[in-house]
Amino acid sequence: MDEFDLIRRFFAHPVIRKDTVCGIGDDCALLDPRRDQVLAASIDTLVAGVHFFADVQPEALGHKALAVSLSDLAAMGAEPAWAFLALTLPDADPFWLESFSHGLFKLARKFRVELAGGDTTRGSLAISMQVLGWVPGGRGLLRSAARPGDDIYLTGSVGDAGLGLKMLQGEMEWRDEAVLERLLRPLPRVETGMALRGIAHACIDVSDGLAADLGHILHASGLGATIRWQDLPLSASVRRYIEQTGDWRLPLYAGDDYELCFTAPCSHRLQLEQCLPSQEVPWHRIGKIEEQQGLRLIKGGKMITLQQVGYRHFQND
């Protein structure tokens, strides 16, 4: 099985989108643009031993490689359309590839994403996924769009993926499959991001950790914020972890949750309630954007200043 067999067998599915003029198999994909919409584009890389354990289930890896890129589109309010996969593999193991492509295509079908191109090369296991989507002109949810007085919201819950990582690393004496699932198969908040167009001001996905990612919004908007501990959405497992260890910083600094953190003016509260039915993806107000620089946490009647940092590659170089 050489690279062309591999592409034919595992990745060259029949075209599913009408706006895909030419998919896998030529020098380029050819894609129809949309009138009055702008193209949203992002690329993300997952490296074995850095972003995932090399022995992770390939199906989960295929899912996650696409999920983290779709999460960037969600954070911009964009509707996903196409993906491009740069897959570097130590060898062409058909069982691994079958499982990887199954996880990838299952998530792709859910959001009508077409795998429109890629490159398969030999090397240390790493996956880059570039995604393209559409957002109506002027409605992209920029990090720089927060305004003083905006409420700050968060979908789902934070800290689960970080706790899942501790479980995989053998640091915990108990396991919770739902928490592991959050780490292994995160669900990008695509519908929520699209529903927020024209309602939310700023938006970001929580990949580096809440404090770091909310920090990106504050930095880009030139503002500060105060969030309340009691309003942070935490799963029962994360609460249990904090009770056992006292490590309340985990949900603020652990990454990989791929929830959306967004800001909106108080006057849009009713619209939010109409557009984001909380049954599907829960969402909570966790604080307020303020003129005063810095990120503050109110916890047990005290105000704590938070470092706006998360995991960074090369931080010790």
Added chain:
Amino acid sequence: MDEFDLIRRFFAHPVIRKDTVCGIGDDCALLDPRRDQVLAASIDTLVAGVHFFADVQPEALGHKALAVSLSDLAAMGAEPAWAFLALTLPDADPFWLESFSHGLFKLARKFRVELAGGDTTRGSLAISMQVLGWVPGGRGLLRSAARPGDDIYLTGSVGDAGLGLKMLQGEMEWRDEAVLERLLRPLPRVETGMALRGIAHACIDVSDGLAADLGHILHASGLGATIRWQDLPLSASVRRYIEQTGDWRLPLYAGDDYELCFTAPCSHRLQLEQCLPSQEVPWHRIGKIEEQQGLRLIKGGKMITLQQVGYRHFQND
């Protein structure tokens, strides 16, 4: 220097294109589409030890990583617009990064390509580059568009990059800097590709080797071809190599030249002469598309059937 410093310092240049609504620094880039044009998109990966020697000049690597992706756009007749860089590095060496980004941006400026996004991660050295460009609707140069009776053309010359590789590998007793340059800093035939819109039928860039890449056109078009040895454009160094070694197969099977191989009907010959002034990028007619399947070479009065294969990853797995 963490990953954010690295991006700011080496990659987050001021925006140069009016149609870049939002460049590096948010969850996604936002890009204005063009009316009546389709988006051409391609991704390519270069892996250290596979596609290049780990000690290659980083400036040449930055150049080549973009060049090979732009070559795919050229082969589609597309005008380049944006690039997305997924850079995986063992460490953040500022000297390496300065040189790499210099090579990348120098070529990007030449073709008005905006680096609109990327991801920087730690791992074994590998570079994935995704590029986006525009081609008028219906004018993309597809591999499947060759017709019986088409002339087959080739820009520049073939075999130089393959000979350059032999020089770097220490297989040769002489060096030719111009030949090494072809391997290290290939120039994508962007203007030629755009000039061929509406004139050429099929087109491909020669990355895997002439026999393999022309073979892709033949396979996609369901046709065959005969090419003539005496018409193959070969540099003086490649001729010298063949005289010394007898290895006349090199220019047919060595890859990495990034020339364009295209087909056009005889009736378009005059248009070709008008649109492709040979002073800038030379081009030569090397053979004919035929109904009869297979790829044939006429050499020294004999007809030789050529294997339509080139380098393939995983071919021995």
